[in-house]
Amino acid sequence: MFDQLSGKLKNVFDKLASRGRLTEGDVDDALRGVRLALLEADVALPVIKKFMAEVREQAVGEQVLKAVKPSEQIVKVVHDGLVSVLGEGEELNLRAQPPVVVLMAGLQGSGKTTTTAKLAKRLKEKENKKVLIASLDIYRPAAQKQLGIVGERVGVDSLEIIEGQKPVDITKRALTEAKKNGYDVLMLDTAGRGDLDEELMNELIAVKKTANPTETLLVADGLTGQVAVDIAKAFNEKVGVTGIVLTRMDGDGRGGAALSMREVTGQPIKYLGMGEGLDALSPFAPERLAGRILGMGDIVEMVEKAQAAISEDDAMAMQEKMMSGKFSLADLKKQITTMQKMGSMSDLLGMMPGMSGMKDKIDPSKLDDKQLVRQVAIIDSMTPIERYNPHILNAKRKRRIAEGSGVTVNDVNKLLKSHAQMQTAMKKLKKMGGLGALAGMMGGKMGKKFPGM
Structure with a gap:
């Protein structure tokens, strides 16, 4: 919904960040860009006027202009202004005599x-x-x-x-x-x-x-x-x-x-x-x-969606399979359907901090949710034995699977290649000490978010 507005605001703030120290004139130029972005987003004119007045008063303050990173301070000022315009989130009022x-x-x-x-x-x-x-x-x-x-x-x-x-x-x-x-x-x-x-x-x-x-x-x-x-x-x-x-x-x-x-x-x-x-x-x-x-981004919503889509026990069981190298195509299907429950790939990317501006740079075919549907169809067209033993898939079997799922043999090969790459990556990670080692390489940051890592 906000991709166009987000892109325009990102351009405004990127220009500010490249200037280092800011003058009041720099801030006014940036705020003109913000105003234009809001107008193009179809925000009501009285709302824009009030928003811009409040934001400018904060943005040209001495505390912002003399900050070590003034551009980041202005982003915060605009963020707080947006929160003010959007209003406080209010829960549904259920405090009354039932019903x-x-x-x-x-x-x-x-x-x-x-x-x-x-x-x-x-x-x-x-x-x-x-x-x-x-x-x-x-x-x-x-x-x-x-x-x-x-x-x-x-x-x-x-x-x-x-x-x-x-x-x-x-x-x-x-x-x-x-x-x-x-x-x-x-x-x-x-x-x-x-x-x-x-x-x-x-x-x-x-x-x-x-x-x-x-x-x-x-x-x-x-x-x-x-x-x-x-x-x-x-x-x-x-x-x-x-x-x-x-x-x-x-x-x-x-x-x-x-x-x-x-x-x-x-x-x-x-x-x-x-x-x-x-x-x-x-x-x-x-x-x-x-x-x-x-x-x-909105990492909180992403976590909430993940919790709604998969239980903690299922997530742990999936992690153990991946780490043991026993990650079958049936497991891959479970992983894909979990992702589908969480929302579109484009939406998930937008929830990841710093990634919203990357969507335009990624090949659209990589964010095509129909690709996930096709992958599930391919796996569904396999026999149970094939899902757990993909190495037995010869040319004849692949043609049958492609015809059954309405895709090409090339699509089947791509899925099998991706699955094999995932297994290889997980085996290498296991040799390094598993996810705990990965957390250590990242300064322990993952461990703070994911207990037990």
Whole structure:
């Protein structure tokens, strides 16, 4: 989402770093570059004006200009300014008498129904809450059935559909059901429209009056930029919202919505939708997002994704196999599927500190997630014996595997070569003393992050 903005800011700061000592004029030139980058990212003009005023006051201060590395100090000032603009991350308010009602609102196509299921899943798995979801969308064909289907996929209960009921009546029935059966949270997925019309607002106001929700979350499409900000402002003024969920934040938009939302609406962003998967919903963390925008990565999110994708026992078992040289193609498939659960290769690279600016320099084919899909298909086309004994793969077997997975024999050979190289590297590392030796060569830094190394 922020690749374009990150690239432009990196260019600005690289120029500063090359100058050593800085004058006030140097700082002003750099801040003009920052301002232009924010404008091109579709950040709201009032937000840019306030941001630039605050950042300049700090950046031209004596403490910054006379610092040993003034360019790094200015990066920190900009980072702190971004955090201020983004606002504090606020958790979902569940401090109320159960069932806590969460009202989901938004325009049609913003991802509201999927977000409802994602949040319900998160509340069930992370907060250990018993959740009931109910669709109030009686207009869009099969909308109520859609919520029931995704609810079943994430393992939460959905309200039974009764044809002909109006949204307010469904709300009353959902409240009764949630109270009677001891649900901790009731999530109401309201109907969306193609635009902000009076009928939509009046219906939302009536539902809100009936439900008396603790949280009213607006789901807005992050790819629509300032349109999303305008929609959020209108919803807040007419209905009143307590927080915002920005969806499709893994897309190719310019990121202006996220940077403008809090300042313009006065309401906090609470979650970011980072993909189509039902796990792809992240609590909003402004400091981490600011770090990613400035190319500092987000190692915390990367670790969290890894922990969600693989258990500690599985990770240790995989490490032991790799160190013993018994790393089979079946193990390689497990490793690939774990990576796929963590997100796209491009996203993972962006989370690594200092690597966001490298994405443009890497061959796009190396970051193609379809390559992982093809590799899994190749391994799936092998027999169990072949996966554990790749040395038996002759030309005939390779042709059969290629045909079965829809790839070329050359693709099969590339995978086998990569697997062999991994085994060779691990055997060499084992002779050197394993991962502990590697940690020692790196000054023990890895050992501090990974106990036992």
